[in-house]
Each structure stands twice: as C-alpha cells, then as structure tokens.
Amino acid sequence: MKFFLYNEQVDAHIQEIKKLLYVHMNGEVSSKMEEKGYKYKVNYGTLLSELKEIAKRYTPEMELAERLWSMPIRETKILATYLYPLEEFTEEKADEW
Numbered sequence: 001m002k003f004f005l006y007n008e009q010v011d012a013h014i015q016e017i018k019k020l021l022y023v024h025m026n027g028e029v030s031s032k033m034e035e036k037g038y039k040y041k042v043n044y045g046t047l048l049s050e051l052k053e054i055a056k057r058y059t060p061e062m063e064l065a066e067r068l069w070s071m072p073i074r075e076t077k078i079l080a081t082y083l084y085p086l087e088e089f090t091e092e093k094a095d096e097w
Contacts, residue, residue, distance in 0.1 A: 055082035
C-alpha cells in the first residue's frame with residue numbers, strides 16, 4: 001500500500017474526477033467487459049473518449065497521476081497514464097505500473 005501526503009489541490013482534483021466518472025458511468029459497457037473476462041475491483045464503464053475529455057481538464061502532474069494509479073478503479077488508472085508528465089515518465093515507472 002502506498003501512502004501520500006495531504007495535498008488540498010490534488011485531493012480536490014480527485015474528488016472532481018470521481019464525480020465526473022460517476023456522471024459518465026456506463027453500466028452496459030461495464031457489464032460487457034465483465035462478461036468478456038475483464039475484471040476490475042471497480043469499473044464505471046466510462047468510454048475512452050470520455051476519459052480523454054476528462055484528462056484535458058487537468059494539467060499533467062506526477063502527484064495526481066500517482067494517486068490516480070493507486071486507486072483500484074479502471075478509469076483512474078487510465079487517467080493516470082494521460083496525466084503523468086511524459087518527460088518524467090521513465091522506463092522504470094512504466095515497468096512498475
């Protein structure tokens with residue numbers, strides 16, 4: 001388990017993102033994925049096109065991406081890959097994720 005220091009701005013972004021994921025939840029997509037064998041602890045079934053639009057609202061930031069990656073939610077892990085600053089994403093980080 002990974003622990004993070006309190007960061008008011010990052011926490012606010014995470015809460016906003018979770019609300020947006022809830023709004024874009026698609027139970028049909030989530031069910032179809034599960035039927036096909038894609039099992040996630042939490043899967044909102046949000047489409048990739050919608051996730052890209054959500055990611056555009058935020059500036060790429062390592063701490064936000066790390067926190068999103070640590071969550072057991074399919075969509076936050078995908079968003080983390082969009083929001084990790086490319087110049088800071090190392091081969092080691094790719095292997096870790």
